[in-house]
Structures are given as structure tokens and as C-alpha cells.
Amino acid sequence: xxxxxxxxxxxxxxxxxxxxxxxxxxxxxxxxxxxxxxxxxxxxxxxxxxxxxxxxxxxxxxxxxxxxxxxxxxxxxxxxxxxxxxxxxxxxxxxxxxxxxxxxxxxxxxxxxxxxxxxxxxxxxxxxxxxxxxxxxxxxxxxxxxxxxxxxxxxxxxxxxxxxxxxxxxxxxxxxxxxxxxxxxxxxxxxxxxxxxxxxxxxxxxxxxxxxxxxxxxxxxxxxxx
Numbered sequence: 001x002x003x004x005x006x007x008x009x010x011x012x013x014x015x016x017x018x019x020x021x022x023x024x025x026x027x028x029x030x031x032x033x034x035x036x037x038x039x040x041x042x043x044x045x046x047x048x049x050x051x052x053x054x055x056x057x058x059x060x061x062x063x064x065x066x067x068x069x070x071x072x073x074x075x076x077x078x079x080x081x082x083x084x085x086x087x088x089x090x091x092x093x094x095x096x097x098x099x100x101x102x103x104x105x106x107x108x109x110x111x112x113x114x115x116x117x118x119x120x121x122x123x124x125x126x127x128x129x130x131x132x133x134x135x136x137x138x139x140x141x142x143x144x145x146x147x148x149x150x151x152x153x154x155x156x157x158x159x160x161x162x163x164x165x166x167x168x169x170x171x172x173x174x175x176x177x178x179x180x181x182x183x184x185x186x187x188x189x190x191x192x193x194x195x196x197x198x199x200x201x202x203x204x205x206x207x208x209x210x211x212x213x214x215x216x217x218x219x220x221x222x223x224x225x226x
Contacts, residue, residue: 020190021127023198027080028205034081035088035210042092043099052090059086063203076199084206091214098217103224111217118180119209126187133188136181143178147171169222172215179212 042052062083070076098104126133150171154164186204189195195204 016196017191017193020196020198020201024190024201024205027077027198027202031080031084031202031206032209035084035091038085038088039091039095042089043096045092046096047089047092049093052093055086055090059083059090062086067199067203071197071199080199080202080206083203087210094214094217098221101221101224107217107220107224110220111213114216114220115209115213118212119183122180122183123187126184126191130191131188132192133181133184134192134194136185140178140181140185143174143181147174147178150174165222169219172218175211175215176219179208179215182208183212 047055059082062079067076067079067083070079095108098107101107125131150167154167154171157164183205186195186201186208190201195201
């Protein structure tokens, strides 16, 4: 009887994990597409950097204050689309700036391709091996805190005319490694039952992809001497 109960429990767990994975990747695909649309609109209307910053802050406000209260309801899906739409639109000014470069379009496509390659490769590895990467959580959070503090420090230094270009590149490189680690960590949590809310899982993976793309684009732009 205990073996039968354990077997039924294992089957139920596997079905739950599979459901969360399906819902997460379906919602992730739709939000990425929606972000691409809002980014295109932002580029077409010529949204400025100031408005882009405001939209980024508004998006962060949604996931900090609104999403935690709606993540277990259908309203959470609307919040996720609002969040990803704002971040997509906030990319418009940066993408327009890169398109002004002689090889700007190529750089953007390379960053998109690199982001897709990293995400699909790491996700496939976790989905195939089912390896638990929860041990990386502490290291990743400390790394993220260091990057945030470093970015704030670089911003303040730039206000005083200090050249922080090399330091900024180092931060972008660190973000690429951190987001790669977070992709392993977040996918592992879904696969191993640590994350059962597909809305929260979608937001985590979306942020990993978003930050990975922007950091890769920054690095590629610097390496191309533009």
C-alpha cells in the first residue's frame, strides 16, 4: 500500500511539474513576443531615454508591489503582460541608438542570437539532466547584489565626470555570467518542484533573458569599437 501511495504521489508530482513547465514556456513565449511588439512601437515613435527610464521604473514597481498580490489569480497574467510590455518599450531608445551605428542591426541580431543560444542550451541541459542547481542560489544573490552596487557606484562616478567605460563593460560581463547561472537555477527550481507558480517562473526567466540580451549587446558594441 505504501508503494502504491508513493507511486501515485510521484506521478502527481511529475504531472504538476509538467503543467508548470508548459504554462511557463507558453506565457514566456507570448510575453517575449509582446515585448518585441512594444519595443518596435517605441522605436517607431522615437521614445526618449527619459521616458524609457520611467517605463523601466514603472515595470519594476509592478513586480515589486502588484505582482506578489496577484500572482495566484488570473489578474497576475495581465500584470505580467503590462510588466513585459513596459520593459520592451523601454528598450526602444537603446535599440534606436545602436541602429545609428554602421553595423547596429548586425549587433542587435548577434545579441539576440547569442541570448537564444545561451537560454535554449542551458534550459535543455537542465530539462534533460534534471540536475538540481539550488546550491547556486546564495552565490547568485550575492553576485547580483555586487553588480547592483557596482552599477550604482559607476552611475554616481559618471555624474562627476569619471570615465567608467571599462568598469561598465566588466559589469556587463558579470551580468552575462550571472544571468546564465540564474537560467540554470530558475529552470532547475521548476523541474524539481521548487517553483510551482508559472506566473512567477515566467517573470524570473523573462528577466534573465532581458538582462542577458542587453548585456550581450553592450559587450558586442564595445568589441566592435562602436
